[in-house]
Amino acid sequence: MINIETILASDISAELKHIAQKVFHKQRISPEEGLWLFHKAELGFLGSLANMVRERLHGDNTYFNRNFHIEPTNICIYNCSFCSYKRNAGQEGAWEFSTDEMLEMVKKYDGQPVTEVHIVGGVHPKRDLHYYGELLKTIKTHRPDLHIKAFTAVELEFMIKRAGMSISEGLKALKTYGLDSIPGGGAEIFDEQIRKEVCGAKSTTDIWLEIHETAHKVEIPSNATILYGHIEKYEHRIDHMLRLRDLQDRTGGFNTYIPLKFRKENNHLSYLGEVSTEEDLRNYAVSRIFLDNIPHLKAYWPMIGKPTTQLALSFGVDDIDGTIDDTTKIYTMAGVEDQTPVMNTASLVELIKGANRIAVERDTLYNTIKAY
Ligand code: SF4
Known part of the structure; x- marks a missing residue:
């Protein structure tokens, strides 16, 4: 060191x-x-x-978990310019799974040692808090030990408003239904002008931050993301991290910061191209140094690929997400190299050991399950 x-x-x-x-x-x-x-x-x-x-924070430990994704729908009322995923109802490629279909997805993992289900999707105009609440309850009834990490702040704002609740009431209701934690999506970029240009219609920066701050107050931990490598400048990335660092000073509720790279296929910002691997590494490194109060920094391997993920472990990253299965479409639809993002535990461990680090299987809240 x-x-x-x-x-x-x-x-x-x-x-x-x-x-x-x-x-x-x-x-x-x-x-x-x-x-x-x-x-x-x-x-x-x-x-x-x-x-x-x-x-200093984690030694050589490099964390991963065993999870799978459910994406209830890609039908969305918004139209973010970087999004390759959203469809309108009835449009080719649109999907909306029923609660029964989603329960079947959960049942596929019966008897397998997965610890988390990650649920995010589009903002469906007709599905409200109670619809999703019943989904969480159905999953919990079937498998009470499964940690449910669900819904971006953007989905939460819409479903809570539709239910006529305050943010605090809505989050508490979802917690009662079975919500354990909140992922970091929907943050995109906090600078108001840039946000207006890339996703102006959806939840504002203030709402995103308020939802996470309120979640922390009602003891729902969360993560935070940034979408980088599009029209933002370095000062916007710093501004983004500063707002997270300030919030974390107040609540301590963020576990992980997850930089998400803009990928260029099939969206309105394709003309921008993509930033280099060097830029990815620089971004991880500055993030690790600047965000001194968020314990973990994650490289999401389906997004940047396995070789860059290994390199990132020497640039501040200590977490590489999970086994995932092929259940997420968000990045495959945006043109990542690996169109079937599947890694079993043995390959994750091999990837981590190949970078001379210690592979540690964790649960969602970073309790150690097993060191390999
Ligand atoms: S990024 Fe999310 S909110 Fe925006 S259009 Fe895509 S699915 Fe909808």
């Missing part, structure tokens, strides 16, 4: 040396310093710095 002598002896700029010393001494870096790292830090040194933070 990098140490203070290495930092002081390094042939790096005075600015980088100053930031590195702060990170070494566990001092929080400022937005200006975060921006400087994005723009100017030499990638190898930046990686070492992020790796120091990662190893």
